[in-house]
Amino acid sequence: MGEAMADVGNERRNPGTIGEVFWAFLRLGVTSFGGPVAHLGFFRETFVARRKWLSDGAYADLVALCQFLPGPASSQVGMAIGLQRAGLGGLVAAWFAFTMPSAIVLVAFALGVAAFGGDTGMGWLAGLKAAAVAVVAQAVLGMAKSLTPDAKRATIAGAAMIIILLIPSPLVQVAAIVLGGVVGLAWLRREAAQDEAARDKAAQGGASKGPDADEQSDGGSARPDFGVRTSRKVGIIALTTFVVLLVALPILTAFTGDASLRLVDVFYRAGALVFGGGHVVLPLLEAETVATGLVGHDSFLAGYGAAQAVPGPLFTFAAFLGASTTTGPTGLIGAAIALLAIFLPAALLVIAALPFWERLRSAKAVRRALLGVNAAVVGILAAALYDPVFTQGITSPATLALAVGVFIAQVKWKLPAWAAVIAAGLIGFVFL
Numbered sequence: 001m002g003e004a005m006a007d008v009g010n011e012r013r014n015p016g017t018i019g020e021v022f023w024a025f026l027r028l029g030v031t032s033f034g035g036p037v038a039h040l041g042f043f044r045e046t047f048v049a050r051r052k053w054l055s056d057g058a059y060a061d062l063v064a065l066c067q068f069l070p071g072p073a074s075s076q077v078g079m080a081i082g083l084q085r086a087g088l089g090g091l092v093a094a095w096f097a098f099t100m101p102s103a104i105v106l107v108a109f110a111l112g113v114a115a116f117g118g119d120t121g122m123g124w125l126a127g128l129k130a131a132a133v134a135v136v137a138q139a140v141l142g143m144a145k146s147l148t149p150d151a152k153r154a155t156i157a158g159a160a161m162i163i164i165l166l167i168p169s170p171l172v173q174v175a176a177i178v179l180g181g182v183v184g185l186a187w188l189r190r191e192a193a194q195d196e197a198a199r200d201k202a203a204q205g206g207a208s209k210g211p212d213a214d215e216q217s218d219g220g221s222a223r224p225d226f227g228v229r230t231s232r233k234v235g236i237i238a239l240t241t242f243v244v245l246l247v248a249l250p251i252l253t254a255f256t257g258d259a260s261l262r263l264v265d266v267f268y269r270a271g272a273l274v275f276g277g278g279h280v281v282l283p284l285l286e287a288e289t290v291a292t293g294l295v296g297h298d299s300f301l302a303g304y305g306a307a308q309a310v311p312g313p314l315f316t317f318a319a320f321l322g323a324s325t326t327t328g329p330t331g332l333i334g335a336a337i338a339l340l341a342i343f344l345p346a347a348l349l350v351i352a353a354l355p356f357w358e359r360l361r362s363a364k365a366v367r368r369a370l371l372g373v374n375a376a377v378v379g380i381l382a383a384a385l386y387d388p389v390f391t392q393g394i395t396s397p398a399t400l401a402l403a404v405g406v407f408i409a410q411v412k413w414k415l416p417a418w419a420a421v422i423a424a425g426l427i428g429f430v431f432l
Helices: 002-013 018-029 036-050 056-068 073-111 123-147 151-166 170-187 189-209 232-256 259-273 278-289 297-307 314-323 331-360 364-393 397-411 417-431
Strands: none
Touching: 018 036, 018 073, 036 056, 036 073, 036 123, 036 364, 036 417, 056 073, 056 123, 056 170, 056 331, 056 364, 073 297, 073 314, 073 331, 123 151, 123 364, 123 397, 123 417, 151 170, 151 364, 170 364, 189 364, 232 259, 232 331, 259 278, 259 314, 259 331, 278 314, 297 314, 314 331, 397 417
């Protein structure tokens, strides 16, 4: 425990910078096509494999936590990485850089500045989806190697994958994670002891190498633990704010009839009450915007089509809807209100959960459970690799060939994921 606390202390004394967080996530924000599962693959390649800001185990723990929280899971993982690296400013920088590229394109489309269609059959988009298959496959294989190294954990991962493929639902994903934790708690005692011994040995070896042994050329460093830069007091304040806004906004909107408050309420509740993120939020948004006359049905469908063709989180569809409202704030102001409101719950929950999560995950019983949880996360990603990533990305022999080429370019030729994605888009534009 003392060594773990020392590691966290070192994280706080030697933080990263907001600038490095911003530029790392901006690159992802303009290249991360393929939806939330693909985003998790991009994040792992960038922050675990290349920059080494956190370990595979810490990353899987973080993914598992964000699967439990309402809101866009991949965006919350990005916020948490930014928070770990550069504090609250890093969280804001990570969210802004990852979200703004797609939000700007969607707002421009809503305002008629750019004729950006939503035809998902376009060749360049087919290339990007094929590249997403390779990115996610690499992430699944890499995480499986480190998080399911034995028969028991591989069995947990396989069971989680089968359950989710047979019963596709965000609630079933949460249930699979819970079940993985219960099985890990009861079944992985020896594996947990071996894992703890290996971590202690690695920590001792790292200390003997000196402080610069693991430094990378881009300024990253390998650390086994996930350092959190916010206190429990700040976490409690964030959780209180989340609950107060969730309760107070509908009351204030009904009492005042203010159009701006109504817009905030609609999108804040969408971000606060939807588990699974991504496409799961669409029915709620349609009910709150189209059914109430806030946005026209044709406009909603056009915006949804355009949202499929941009990088970054699907929750940026809120910016399009805010810019397309027929009453109240609209245009740039409406887009800004909707975008901030839908992501605010996710940020508050990340800030609230992480200080307690860091302490909780260090307990021995929790570590056993997390071994099972991490294995279940591998199974969840493997299921998502098949559906929707593979089923939507591999639609012909040509797209399969492109996915294989991207995979080899990344794994064997060490081509960065962002470069591989851009190249795949260009190849798709010319040949598909």
